[in-house]
Every structure is written in structure tokens, then in C-alpha cells.
Amino acid sequence: MILAVASGKGGTGKTTVSVNLARSLDVETQLLDCDVEEPNGYLFLDGEAGGSQEVTIPVPLVDAALCDGCNACGKFCEYNAIVSFGKIPVLFPEMCHGCGGCMKVCPRRAIQETDKRIGVIETMRSGNITLDYGLLDVGVAMAPPLIRAVKKRIRNNTPVILDAPPGTSCPVIAALRDVDFVLLVTEPTPFGLHDLRLAVDVTREMAIPFGVVINRLGIGDERTHDFCRKENIPILMEIPDDRGIAEAYSRGELIVDAYPEYRNLFQQLFGRILRLAQQNVTDDTSERRSNAR
Amino acid sequence: MKIAFTTSGNGLDAPLDSRFGRAPNFLVYDLNNETFEIVDNQQNLNAAQGAGIQSAQAVARTGASAVVTGHCGPKAFRALTAAGITIYTTEAATVAAALADYQAGALVETAAADVEGHWA
Amino acid sequence: MKELVVVSGKGGAGKTSIAAAFVALANQPVIADCDVDAADLHLVLAPRVKERHAFYSGHEAVICQATCVQCGGCLAHCRFDAIVMHGKRAGEATFTIDPVACEGCGVCVRFCPVQAINFPERLCGEWMISDTDYGPMAHARLHTAAENSGKLVATVRREAKKIAEEKDHALIIVDGPPGIGCPVIASVTGATLVLAVTEPTVSGEHDLERLLALTRHFNIPTAVCVNKWDINEKMTQRLEERAQAAGAIPAGRIRYDVAITTAQVRAHTVMDFPESDAAQDANTLWARIQEMLV
Incomplete structure (x- = not known):
């Protein structure tokens, strides 16, 4: 079971739900923090570091002895990551997407590839949780390859909870691809609802079953509930707006530690998700999964 | 010798644009015969990334051997250097003022990028 | 002309609500919503759109089925798993490109033996010029799954600046994107003043530090406002001390106040609830920001 926790808008409680849910399960659970620009999940967990691994992408390497400065590579590159001014090209590895095009178009076969670091994956053990989190190097704009690398850590024999980046742009798509279920965390406010609609569009476009958690229930209005009802979107959990929860969060504490009764509620949430994901398993999606692996 | 100035306008009195990669135009001044031409830098606008690098290519195509602008990012700096183009940064308000500074020898060659790219 | 950019490292800290309060307090500002990934300011300011631009x-690759000979060459060339094969074998199968996975590199286009792959420009969203009750507004909408380079942000800012110059407005208020990535860089470079909105939480603290490192790097004067400060006063003090140590100026605090949400629900700014704690705090903050803008 691979569950992604996502939200159109930042700050709705995505990380809170991911970490508390992972902590509430009675079994060994894998938590993947794919919010690689601002991974915050580890701030809420105490544990021991379990190693770190560099992540790289292939970037061009030019052999000066073979290059004649023709700039075929520069003319081809859509990302302006390589350019020649009549001499050996200047490389901008931070702009390179690793498509391999320059290598293929070089008439003198002067280009090979080499690995460039884009970030690391850190591992941490905390109770029943193994957390793997991607940390993008500062100044690197290329989140998707790192997200894909974090997802390669997925183990098949334990539940996997994946904390997705906020928004609806390409890093989110990379995080949600091939997951079994998406939990969208929102607030019952106009901003929350507006951004929830965007997230629903993305999830539907990707044909992944999903449900909603409404956080800070009691603020805002009924429009988020109305929207879910009208669109037939299951509301799987509601977390009330509670100053005590906000204060615990501000100190970096888990809700389930500050209020143990929530443990049960998160377990129930997971049960609902499992049932819904089960209902949605069709030949179509299982084929999609096996193709992707 | 030709010098390229970044500008949003079309003449010597136009403001010197402080941006290099996103500068709308280059005013390319020919020191030998004291004439200038305006080169549109608009081709950048639909690129997904790399405005500074494309701007450097545009300047190289004009035949300029120096560029005068407000700030120069690291990628543009590397591209211009590779193209053999000298970079001067200045806070002069207009192209004419920057040109006068250049001719008076008051501009100092920039040895490194002074800003990060606006968008990678 | 001055440009104030309201940002927050962490999403959901109250950035847009505070930007909207400033819009109501300022005298005929130009408004720019640069949070193009999840633009929310329009929900409060109700812009009347005058111009739309694609x-x-x-670019994106698109296979022309009439020309394609089903050789499958593109499948081998694509590094982004964007070529989808419908059917079992080359020669029988049809091929399409998953627009979401395609990164627009052009390798398949170049190497297709029968030139069956087109490479049109990719439509990623739209930007708009509007009128609001408070002043003109530039804003944008990014399509879902589109790449949020800082480019659209730069476009919105440029258009706002253009309006301010043409119509002689003294101030541009920018609602910036969250995070510290490329869109944020595009929204703050060259601004008169950045206001970083944060909340007193461990995540807020973590993300504020990265944000202040960014504005210090670009040498932009930066003020800090702690929203919901009273949920953790100790953390608020620490945040302000750290902000000061990082060269930023603590400019004010806003209390945890349900009026912020009430205003949002009614599609108003919090200044329409002048008696509320948040409106009073925003007033004090605005006075301080105005001093800093001079």
C-alpha cells in the first residue's frame, strides 16, 4: 500500500497528517518525505540517523581533444545547459535535465556523460518508522529526479506513507505517479477550497483514487464540505481547530503524543483508506503499476 | 570596437537596464565611428530557462567585445567570459552616462558574477 | 516607485491575508499576485479581468499518428518515460506522448526517422490584467502539472511595474510564492523591501532561516512579521532574535485571530473588521512598513 499525502496549498497540515498517521500504525511503516525543497517531517521525529546517499543525474562531459566548437550541442539543447562560442562548450550542469541529446547530436562524438550531484537522501529510524527524506541541494531547481530517487526506496512489504510537495506543478506529479491512494489535506477556508479544487483536478487527471482530510475544522465555512458532497469525494477524517494542537505543533510535538486519543482516530483513517483503495483496484491500475516497476 | 549596453529604450538617453538576461534591448555602440544600433533581446522570452546564457549569445552575435550592465549573474558571466566579452557593471542611470564613464576609464572590469540568476 | 514583496518560507503562514490587508491600507497600490502555483489573492480582491494573455x-513533443511508422525509436531515446506504447510490439503498436512526463528536450523529435513528431510551444497558463476596488492588479494562473519556473512570476512583476510607471502609482504590493526556490528568487530580486511572514512553529523557524539566507544573499532589506505569535511566545522571541541576527528587522506581530478566516470567508480583507485584533495589529505593522519603505 502506497499512500501519498498531498495538498494544493502549503501549510494545511500535510506533514502533520503524514507523521501522525505513520506513528499511529502498529506495524513497521515507511515514511518518505518527497517535499525535497522543504522536508519538515524529520523535525517531528526523534531517532537515530541511518545513513545518507548522494543522488546524481547524468550531465555532459566534453572531450576537448575531439570537440571542434561547432555548437551543434548548444543549438540542440532546449535548456541552454551547453553552449559553444567556437571553442569547447561552456556547461551549465545545474540547468541540465539529463536528456542525452547533446551527446547524440555531436558529430564528432566528443560528448560523454558524467554524474552530477543534486541532493541527498537521508534515512532515520524512529520507533516503528523508517523515514527516508530527500534534501535538494540549495540552488538546484531539479526536484523530480530526486523525488524519483526517494521513491526507489519503496519497500513492498510495509505500508508506505509519502509526504508529497505542495502545489500542482511537476514535482507533485513526480511524487504522485504510481501511488495507490492520495489523501488530500485541506482547511475549510476559501483559500483551502480553491487550492483543493486544483489538487482534485490533478489527482483525477492521474486517475488515482483519493479522499480528503479536513484540518482545523471549525474555522471557515461549509463550502469545502459542500464541494466534497457534490463531487462525491469522501471526507475521511476531520481534525478540529484546537489551540492545544496548534501549540503542540509549534513545539514540534506529534498530535498523537500530546493527545493519545488521536492514535485511534488515525488508525481508523488508515482503515478507511485501505478499504477505499481495495475497492478501486482494477486490472487497469494494477497493470499500470507493474509497467512502472 | 563595439560595446553593448543593456537598456529598455532605444537611444543614448534611455535608462540603463540593471538586468542582463532580462534586458529588453541592447544598444550596441561602435566606438570607431560613434554610431549605435539597437538589438532586440526579446527572443529570450519564450525560453523555459537560461535567459542570461541566451543574452550572452545575442551579445556575441552583435560582435561586441564588451558589455555594460547593472548586474550580471553567474551563468551569463561564464558564458560571456567564454565568448571573450569583457563585463562592466555600473549604477549609471542612462546609457549615455555609462558610455561617458566607460570613455573616461571610470568603469572597472567585473571579475565575478555579482548576483544570482533571477530564475534558473 | 517602491515595491513591497510579501513572502513566507512555509506555506499557510498568512502571507496572502497580510498582503490583502496592506492592499486595503495602501493608497491606490498596484497589486501583483506572484503566487502563481496556488493564487488566492483574487478570492479576496475580486478582480475584474480586462486582459488575458496566454x-x-x-516545448512539448506530440506524435503525428498519420506520419508515424510505429518503429518505436522514440521509446528508446526518451529518458523521461514519456513515450507510451499501446500494444505489444513495435510495428503493430501505436505510440503517444504523456504530456505530463514529457520534459520538452526534443531528442525524440530530432531522431524520429520519418519526422512524425511535432514540437509546439507548451501552453503553461495565462496572465491577466484586472481592476480591483483597491487598484489595478496583475495576476496569473499556472495550468496544473506545468513547470513553475520563475518565468511567469517575472512576467507578472514586469506587468505590474509597467502599470505603475504608466499610471504613476507610488507602490506595488506583491504577494510572493512560498518556499525558497526559483519562483521566490524571481519575485524578490530588486525589490525595495521584502516582508517575510512566518509563524512560531518548528517548521516556520526552519523555513524562515532558509528564506532570510536568500534575501541576505541578494542584499534586499527584509522585515519579519510573526503571525499567530501568541500560540508560542517563546518561539516568537527566538524567531525575532534570529531574524535580527540574520540582518532582518522584526517589524511586528499579529495575534492568532479568527477574524482572518472570517474575512476570507466573506471575501473581504481583514481591514473590513477594523475592531479585530488582527486588523489592529496589521495597522501597526503597516505603519512600520511604511517607515521602512521611505
Whole structure:
């Protein structure tokens, strides 16, 4: 079971739900923090570091002895990551997407590839949780390859909870691809609802079953509930707006530690998700999964 | 010798644009015969990334051997250097003022990028 | 002309609500919503759109089925798993390109033996010029799954600046994107003043530090406002001390106040609830920001 926790808008409680849910399960659970620009999940967990691994992408390497400065590579590159001014090209590895095009178009076969670091994956053990989190190097704009690398850590024999980046742009798509279920965390406010609609569009476009958690229930209005009802979107959990929860969060504490009764509620949430994901398993999606692996 | 100035306008009195990669135009001044031409830098606008690098290519195509602008990012700096183009940064308000500074020898060659790219 | 950019490292800290309060307090500002990924300011300011412009960025590959000979060469060339094969074998199968996975590199286009792959510019969203009750507004909408380079942000800022110059407005208020990535860089470079909105939480603290490192790097004067400060006064003090140590100026605090949400629900700014704690705090903050803008 691979569950992604996502939200159109930042700050709705995505990380809170991911970490508390992972902590509430009675079994060994894998938590993947794919919010690689601002991974915050580890701030809420105490544990021991379990190693770190560099992540790289292939970037061009030019052999000066073979290059004649023709700039075929520069003319081809859509990302302006390589350019020649009549001499050996200047490389901008931070702009390179690793498509391999320059290598293929070089008439003198002067280009090979080499690995460039884009970030690391850190591992941490905390109770029943193994957390793997991607940390993008500062100044690197290329989140998707790192997200894909974090997802390669997925183990098949334990539940996997994946904390997705906020928004609806390409890093989110990379995080949600091939997951079994998406939990969208929102607030019952106009901003929350507006951004929830965007997230629903993305999830539907990707044909992944999903449900909603409404956080800070009691603020805002009924429009988020109305929207879910009208669109037939299951509301799987509601977390009330509670100053005590906000204060615990501000100190970096888990809700389930500050209020143990929530443990049960998160377990129930997971049960609902499992049932819904089960209902949605069709030949179509299982084929999609096996193709992707 | 030709010098390229970044500008949003079309003449010597136009403001010197402080941006290099996103500068709308280059005013390319020919020191030998004291004439200038305006080169549109608009081709950048639909690129997904790399405005500074494309701007450097545009300047190289004009035949300029120096560029005068407000700030120069690291990628543009590397591209211009590779193209053999000298970079001067200045806070002069207009192209004419920057040109006068250049001719008076008051501009100092920039040895490194002074800003990060606006968008990678 | 001055430009104030309201940002927050962490999403959901109250950035847009505070930007909207400033819009109501300022005298005929130009408004720019640069949070193009999840633009929310329009929900409060109810802009009347006057102009719409398509926004293109990069290219995307599209297979022309009439020309394609089903050789499958593109499948081998694509590094982004964007070629989808429908059917079992090359020669029988049809091929399409998953627009979401395609990164627009052009390798398949170049190497297709029968030139069956087109490479049009990619439509990524739109940007708009509008009127609001408070002043003109530039804003944008990014299509879902589109790449949020800082380019659309730069476009919105440029258009706002253009309006301010043409119509002689003294101030541009920018609602910036969250995070510290490329869109944020595009929204703050060259601004008169950045206001970083944060909340007193461990995540807020973590993300504020990265944000202040960024504005210090670009040498932009930066003020800090702690929203919901009273949920953790100790953390608020620490945040302000750290902000000061990082060269930023603590400019004010806003209390945890349900009026912020009430205003949002009614599609108003919090200044329409002048008696509320948040409105009073925003007033004090605005006075301080105005001093800093001079």
C-alpha cells in the first residue's frame, strides 16, 4: 500500500497528517518525505540517523581533444545547459535535465556523460518508522529526479506513507505517479477550497483514487464540505481547530503524543483508506503499476 | 570596437537596464565611428530557462567585445567570459552616462558574477 | 516607485491575508499576485479581468499518428518515460506522448526517422490584467502539472511595474510564492523591501532561516512579521532574535485571530473588521512598513 499525502496549498497540515498517521500504525511503516525543497517531517521525529546517499543525474562531459566548437550541442539543447562560442562548450550542469541529446547530436562524438550531484537522501529510524527524506541541494531547481530517487526506496512489504510537495506543478506529479491512494489535506477556508479544487483536478487527471482530510475544522465555512458532497469525494477524517494542537505543533510535538486519543482516530483513517483503495483496484491500475516497476 | 549596453529604450538617453538576461534591448555602440544600433533581446522570452546564457549569445552575435550592465549573474558571466566579452557593471542611470564613464576609464572590469540568476 | 514583496518560507503562514490587508491600507497600490502555483489573492480582491494573455514556456513533443511508422525509436531515446506504447510490439503498436512526463528536450523529435513528431510551444497558463476596488492588479494562473519556473512570476512583476510607471502609482504590493526556490528568487530580486511572514512553529523557524539566507544573499532589506505569535511566545522571541541576527528587522506581530478566516470567508480583507485584533495589529505593522519603505 502506497499512500501519498498531498495538498494544493502549503501549510494545511500535510506533514502533520503524514507523521501522525505513520506513528499511529502498529506495524513497521515507511515514511518518505518527497517535499525535497522543504522536508519538515524529520523535525517531528526523534531517532537515530541511518545513513545518507548522494543522488546524481547524468550531465555532459566534453572531450576537448575531439570537440571542434561547432555548437551543434548548444543549438540542440532546449535548456541552454551547453553552449559553444567556437571553442569547447561552456556547461551549465545545474540547468541540465539529463536528456542525452547533446551527446547524440555531436558529430564528432566528443560528448560523454558524467554524474552530477543534486541532493541527498537521508534515512532515520524512529520507533516503528523508517523515514527516508530527500534534501535538494540549495540552488538546484531539479526536484523530480530526486523525488524519483526517494521513491526507489519503496519497500513492498510495509505500508508506505509519502509526504508529497505542495502545489500542482511537476514535482507533485513526480511524487504522485504510481501511488495507490492520495489523501488530500485541506482547511475549510476559501483559500483551502480553491487550492483543493486544483489538487482534485490533478489527482483525477492521474486517475488515482483519493479522499480528503479536513484540518482545523471549525474555522471557515461549509463550502469545502459542500464541494466534497457534490463531487462525491469522501471526507475521511476531520481534525478540529484546537489551540492545544496548534501549540503542540509549534513545539514540534506529534498530535498523537500530546493527545493519545488521536492514535485511534488515525488508525481508523488508515482503515478507511485501505478499504477505499481495495475497492478501486482494477486490472487497469494494477497493470499500470507493474509497467512502472 | 563595439560595446553593448543593456537598456529598455532605444537611444543614448534611455535608462540603463540593471538586468542582463532580462534586458529588453541592447544598444550596441561602435566606438570607431560613434554610431549605435539597437538589438532586440526579446527572443529570450519564450525560453523555459537560461535567459542570461541566451543574452550572452545575442551579445556575441552583435560582435561586441564588451558589455555594460547593472548586474550580471553567474551563468551569463561564464558564458560571456567564454565568448571573450569583457563585463562592466555600473549604477549609471542612462546609457549615455555609462558610455561617458566607460570613455573616461571610470568603469572597472567585473571579475565575478555579482548576483544570482533571477530564475534558473 | 517602491515595491513591497510579501513572502513566507512555509506555506499557510498568512502571507496572502497580510498582503490583502496592506492592499486595503495602501493608497491606490498596484497589486501583483506572484503566487502563481496556488493564487488566492483574487478570492479576496475580486478582480475584474480586462486582459488575458496566454503564457508559453518551453516545448512539448506530440506524435503525428498519420506520419508515424510505429518503429518505436522514440521509446528508446526518451529518458523521461514519456513515450507510451499501446500494444505489444513495435510495428503493430501505436505510440503517444504523456504530456505530463514529457520534459520538452526534443531528442525524440530530432531522431524520429520519418519526422512524425511535432514540437509546439507548451501552453503553461495565462496572465491577466484586472481592476480591483483597491487598484489595478496583475495576476496569473499556472495550468496544473506545468513547470513553475520563475518565468511567469517575472512576467507578472514586469506587468505590474509597467502599470505603475504608466499610471504613476507610488507602490506595488506583491504577494510572493512560498518556499525558497526559483519562483521566490524571481519575485524578490530588486525589490525595495521584502516582508517575510512566518509563524512560531518548528517548521516556520526552519523555513524562515532558509528564506532570510536568500534575501541576505541578494542584499534586499527584509522585515519579519510573526503571525499567530501568541500560540508560542517563546518561539516568537527566538524567531525575532534570529531574524535580527540574520540582518532582518522584526517589524511586528499579529495575534492568532479568527477574524482572518472570517474575512476570507466573506471575501473581504481583514481591514473590513477594523475592531479585530488582527486588523489592529496589521495597522501597526503597516505603519512600520511604511517607515521602512521611505
